[in-house]
Amino acid sequence: MIYLDNSATTKPYKEVLESFIKVSSEYFGNPSSLHEFGGKAERLLMQAREQIAQLLNVKHNEVYFTSGGTESNNLAIKGTALMHRKRGRHIITTGLEHASVKEAMEQLKELGYRISIIAPDKDGIVHAEDIEKEITPETILVSVMHVNNEIGSIQPIKEIGEMLKKHSRVIFHVDNVQGIGKVPLDLYQASVDLCTISAHKFHGLKGNGVLFIRDGLRLSPLLSGGNQEWKMRSGTENVAGIVAMAKALRLTINNMERHLSRLISIKRYIFEEMNEIGNITVHTPERNSAPHIVNFSIEGFKAEVFVHALEERGIYISTTSACSSKKAAASSTLMAMGIPEKDAKSAVRVSLSYDNTMEEAEVFAEAVKETVIRLREVMKS
């Protein structure tokens, strides 16, 4: 099997699963229980928080555990909107965002918030000055993803943060689900107030995520109850998943330091190979794109057909983002970039992890070439 759908989810590291099993079986106490057994679970939680804070280069009291990217994005957006509704009801986001941002915005729209959506350029990148033009005294939040999940374009987070310094009342949220461990981002330097990450995108488990909330910033919680996570996110903590996430993040960051250049060369190889095949258009921009995503369209084929054709050879890729791939509609990200609907409908995404090898990339490129030829014959006859 050649697994090239790592932006949808990654395979948990063996060491991560071992931690999960050990914590689940040996330290299953409730961290809120007063007895010693609860205390052990609480220690684990604290150590995980400390480790994640160190890896993200932030303070431990800025790390809030959630159930994953969707929840972190919802908490960041709705939590800000509800907490600061008296200051203003205007939010700015982009046409590139993940469904968990888009749909949260849609809900707020129904509650009377005004949402401005910034269009990306043809490379799938939004610009700080376009955002700045939309800012009014009513603006409370700007939400921009770091790395686009479909085409891998990298947004100028640092420039946007720099620009927002002039508008100190505006809170800055970054969805970094695709960027973490692949494209470095210094949260303090970029003046980020809220940042989402999700464990299963870096070889942790599904059901765990983090929202970085800058020290002193207040949000309205979405889940209230037992006051866990400094009242920001009630609910008994998933200690085993959290410990596993801390380990996964450490291993991923280590891998980034060791294997980033290799990943870049694999991506570049796929990029060039795809460009060489006739009737294929690569949508991922050559510059300012993440090292693990290549998105392209094959003229004349529906994306799904192509995904299944490769699947027959044991190669797994996907059509656009996993979360929206079951809808037949064309990718809204590609459409926002101005790509014609016909091409957008035939777009597929290859997404890598540090585990992928150049040999796999070669097999993949060969398979694409053969599949294109074979399918074309079928379609002709």
Place this chain on the structure above:
Amino acid sequence: MINYDRILIRYGEISTKGRNRNKFVDKLRKSILDVLNEFPGIKIESTRDRMYVVLNGADGREVSDRLKGIFGIQSFSPAVKTTKDIEEMKTAALALFLKHFEEGKTFKITAKRADKSFPLNTDELNHEFGGHLLKNVPGLKVNVKKPDINLQIEVREEAAYLSCETIQGAGGLPAGSSGKAMLMLSGGIDSPVAGYLSMKRGLEIEAVHFHSPPFTSERAKQKVIDLTEKLSNIAGTVVLHIVPFTEIQQLIHQQVPSNYTMTATRRLMLRITDEIRNKNDGLAIITGESLGQVASQTLESMFAINDVTTTPILRPLITMDKSEIIEIAQSIDTHDISIRPFEDCCTVFVPSSPKTKPKRDKVRRFESFVDFEPLIAKAVEDTEKMVIKPQSRNEESFGELF
């Protein structure tokens, strides 16, 4: 890209220490080595007036971060060493300068010539290097009164040193240069701050904590271990004594009228701490008391409690307001640990109306009905001794899980 190869350290108060100076310098050297022990390549060169941390490839910024917390350092400057060749010095000066320069920033040169045989004197050095930068950095302006960047050039016998910034150190005196004292560590906000301020004046501290299971929990104990760990970040290691206190505490409550139990408890804690101090060659006891904060911290209370020993009791927080104490606790990262809500033996047995003006003679008489001596001896005997190290160096039992 230019790299720092050493960090120059200025002593501050140590330099006034006359004949004892070598002892202080030696302590400082030891505590720097201890704090930097994860950088195997580094070396320390010390002279009478200053010290150099020679980086040998270690990251200058990381080392600087660690140095900021070390007591006994007034200020320090990451520096580049070059030969005394003027052209080489110029190249290095420009590269170093550009590392700090941003458009609009002003500068000046501060040259020092310790090596009087060097062909350029101080004025000529200032002129030569100032001119070199002005020629090579477009738009650069001089400001001798309040420059944004002060490029310091020092020509010494062995080499020339260039540096662009002076970073404020933690001040105080080097760890362990003032002798050893026992810190009564409760788990509250105050006592870790008292420990920190004592360490700042060069005291080596050992912590003493009273543990009364089942009235106080493992987590209360863990809290104190965590607090000690924070203090060990500064000192390298801190010894923590955990005194089993249940039996004595229960006996006090049986024998002493309730409005006097607090006073008697404190007296017994002090006696035990004093025994532990004696056993471990300490010369003083430190507490987190602040005048008037709680019933045990009135002058009358302190008078009645202090009655049991002639050992110096140091109270670094005595005149501080709670808000000032909290501010320090936050800055040394102990505050969030201190506010974890677990009972400790100072909170679990608090009488509803403790005497704020207890009489020494009364408490003496109440205690006289029981022979506490053997119990004190037993508590001291059974005291658990732990050696606490900074987190990164602790062998955690869950190590492999992370």
